[in-house]
Amino acid sequence: MTPANKPIALTRFLIEEQRAGHINADLRLLIEVVARACKSISHAVNKGALGGVLGDAGTGNIQGEAQKKLDVLSNEILLEANEWGGHLAGCASEEMDDFSKIPNAYPKGHYLLLFDPLDGSSNIDVNISVGTIFSVLRCPEGIDELETRHFLQSGSQQVAAGYTVYGPSTMLVLTVGSGVHAFTLDREMGSFLLTARDMKIPADTKEFAINMSNQRHWYPPMQKYIDELLAGKTGPRGKDFNMRWVASMVGDVHRILTRGGIFIYPRDKKDLDKPGKLRLLYEANPMSFIVEQAGGASTTGYERIMDVQPSALHQRVPVFLGSKNEVELVTKYHLDAGQ
Numbered sequence: 001m002t003p004a005n006k007p008i009a010l011t012r013f014l015i016e017e018q019r020a021g022h023i024n025a026d027l028r029l030l031i032e033v034v035a036r037a038c039k040s041i042s043h044a045v046n047k048g049a050l051g052g053v054l055g056d057a058g059t060g061n062i063q064g065e066a067q068k069k070l071d072v073l074s075n076e077i078l079l080e081a082n083e084w085g086g087h088l089a090g091c092a093s094e095e096m097d098d099f100s101k102i103p104n105a106y107p108k109g110h111y112l113l114l115f116d117p118l119d120g121s122s123n124i125d126v127n128i129s130v131g132t133i134f135s136v137l138r139c140p141e142g143i144d145e146l147e148t149r150h151f152l153q154s155g156s157q158q159v160a161a162g163y164t165v166y167g168p169s170t171m172l173v174l175t176v177g178s179g180v181h182a183f184t185l186d187r188e189m190g191s192f193l194l195t196a197r198d199m200k201i202p203a204d205t206k207e208f209a210i211n212m213s214n215q216r217h218w219y220p221p222m223q224k225y226i227d228e229l230l231a232g233k234t235g236p237r238g239k240d241f242n243m244r245w246v247a248s249m250v251g252d253v254h255r256i257l258t259r260g261g262i263f264i265y266p267r268d269k270k271d272l273d274k275p276g277k278l279r280l281l282y283e284a285n286p287m288s289f290i291v292e293q294a295g296g297a298s299t300t301g302y303e304r305i306m307d308v309q310p311s312a313l314h315q316r317v318p319v320f321l322g323s324k325n326e327v328e329l330v331t332k333y334h335l336d337a338g339q
């Protein structure tokens, strides 16, 4: 009999979710496999310079970014962990141009896994929190051949989403559509233990997260919104706001999930061809599912992110997420401006 206050392990939590009918055995297995892969990534991240995993890999990805060694290693760890197939038909990743089909998985692979294997890459070499973000979709039934278009499902089609933050402690945050729950990695036992059940984001906040160095490139609704926050008590908002920017989406979103706030990566004039920096399928959608399940909101400035119909595997979107009332206000400023 587990003492009442002893945190339960992820495995038991998922069995309870299955018994409650929220997930089936295949999805439970898939989440377990992803969690195990994140344990290996956490191990590699923690080793840092001792593990020879810092620095550039000397290769680039389809985003036009220089890949870090840990970007490549994390991607490999997630692919290897899932290649035995069973529950999965294919994977898509920030670090892979195209999706990868799981050999011999089809037709029994019922799910598609999309991930950002290492989020916050610019923080790897300076020992600041980084993470892994993942999203799970159903693989359409009755298809002969898996194609890119099968991954282009709106965020509202997700059956599970999560992120693991590799910070002072390693935490896995998960939703399967019945609330948001956080698990802390017990390094001695090697298992994720439930340390926060049913997390809720307060509707109001005094904290915002944005890369202010891009301010001169912002469109008027953004200028107006941030000017009002910076005006604080003396301005129309009548209260002071504090700013934080980890430059790892997982770090900023985890803070918001823990104590509220708004995270913004808007569209700007720096590169008119780019509708934003963050990727819809394996950054914005999974984080939006988690934030909405915790009572927050998530928009592009104009529409709910999880209603966006994807058109490309690596498409980018503007992101406004977090405390509901704050996200609704900045979205209203954009809709009013009608840009």
Ligand SMILES: O=P(O)(O)OC[C@H]1O[C@](O)(COP(=O)(O)O)[C@@H](O)[C@@H]1O
Residues within 6 Å of the ligand: 094, 116, 118, 119, 120, 121, 122, 211, 247, 248, 249, 250, 277
């Ligand atoms: O460098 P900037 O402009 O501050 O952008 C930081 C943002 O870029 C990201 O690092 C992009 O993610 P990747 O590191 O996975 O490419 C986010 O985690 C973060 O929110």
Ligand SMILES: [Mg+2]
Residues within 6 Å of the ligand: 116, 118, 119, 120, 249, 283
């Ligand atoms: Mg990322």
Ligand SMILES: [Mg+2]
Residues within 6 Å of the ligand: 071, 094, 116, 117, 118, 119, 120, 121
């Ligand atoms: Mg990444």
